[in-house]
Amino acid sequence: MINYFDNKPIKKLIVMLRRSDGRNNKGRITSYHRGGGVRKKFRLLDFSRSVLEIPGFIRRFEYDPNRNVPIALVCYANGILSYVLATQGAVAGSTFLNSKKYYNDFTLGTSLLLKNFPIGSFVHTIALQEFSSAKISRSAGAYAQILKKVGNDFIILKLKSGEHRLVSSNAMATSGVVANAFYKNISLRKAGQSRLLGRRPIVRGVAMNPIDHPHGGNTSGGMPSVSPWGKLAKAGKTRFRRKTTNKYILRSRLHTI
Numbered sequence: 087m088i089n090y091f092d093n094k095p096i097k098k099l100i101v102m103l104r105r106s107d108g109r110n111n112k113g114r115i116t117s118y119h120r121g122g123g124v125r126k127k128f129r130l131l132d133f134s135r136s137v138l139e140i141p142g143f144i145r146r147f148e149y150d151p152n153r154n155v156p157i158a159l160v161c162y163a164n165g166i167l168s169y170v171l172a173t174q175g176a177v178a179g180s181t182f183l184n185s186k187k188y189y190n191d192f193t194l195g196t197s198l199l200l201k202n203f204p205i206g207s208f209v210h211t212i213a214l215q216e217f218s219s220a221k222i223s224r225s226a227g228a229y230a231q232i233l234k235k236v237g238n239d240f241i242i243l244k245l246k247s248g249e250h251r252l253v254s255s256n257a258m259a260t261s262g263v264v265a266n267a268f269y270k271n272i273s274l275r276k277a278g279q280s281r282l283l284g285r286r287p288i289v290r291g292v293a294m295n296p297i298d299h300p301h302g303g304n305t306s307g308g309m310p311s312v313s314p315w316g317k318l319a320k321a322g323k324t325r326f327r328r329k330t331t332n333k334y335i336l337r338s339r340l341h342t343i
Contacts, residue, residue, distance in 0.1 A: 100127045123284025126151040132168040133219040135184040135197040143181045154226040172265040194262040200241045201255035209259035216256040227267030250337035
C-alpha cells in the first residue's frame with residue numbers, strides 16, 4: 087500500500103514549462119483536442135538513476151499531475167534528493183540501491199543492469215541501451231519480464247503488450263512493477279473533470295463539412311474510417327518508417343493475439 091503524506095514538492099526539482107496545447111513551432115495544431123486545464127509544474131525525474139553505488143531510502147510519495155503514476159522522493163546517503171517512479175508494493179522508509187556492479191539483492195525499486203537480474207524477473211523503467219535513460223515500461227501498471235539472455239550482449243524482454251524485444255544487457259532497469267495498476271479503471275465523474283485535465287471535446291468527422299474532414303458532408307458511411315489527412319484510422323499499419331528498430335522486435339503484439 088502506497089503511503090501519501092507531506093506532499094509539498096521540492097522546489098529544486100520542479101520547473102515551469104511553457105504549454106503548447108498541441109501546436110508545433112509554427113503555431114499550427116498538430117494534436118487535436120488539447121488545451122485549457124489546470125496549470126501544472128513539471129517534476130524532474132531521474133530516469134537514468136544517476137546516483138550509483140550509494141544506498142537510498144524512500145522519504146515520501148507525491149502526486150505528479152503530469153503522469154498517471156505517483157512519484158517517490160528518494161534521499162540518498164550523501165544527501166542528494168531525487169524523484170523516481172513509484173514501484174508497486176514499496177512503502178515510505180524502504181531502502182534500495184542503484185548499481186552497475188553485480189548485486190544479488192532484488193528489493194523493490196532497486197535498479198541494476200539487466201544482465202544481473204535472474205530470468206523470469208519483472209522489471210520496469212527500462213533503458214534500451216547502455217548509458218541511456220529509461221524509455222519503456224514507465225506508465226501505470228507497466229512491466230516487462232526477462233525471458234532469455236542471448237550471449238553477453240542482449241536480453242529478450244516480454245513487454246506487457248505481448249511483444250518480445252531485444253534490449254542491451256548493459257541497460258539499466260528497476261525491479262518490480264510500476265505503481266497504480268488500477269488507473270485504467272478510473273472513470274471521470276463529469277465533462278468538467280476532463281476539461282481540467284486539458285482535454286477538449288471531440289467532434290465526429292461525419293458532423294463536419296467536407297472541407298474539414300474526409301467523412302464530412304451529407305452522406306454517412308461508404309468508406310473506411312480515416313484520419314483528417316486520409317490515413318486509415320482502424321486496422322491500418324502504423325509502423326512504416328521505423329525500420330531501424332524493427333530488427334530488435336522478435337515477436338510483435340499482433341502475432342500474439
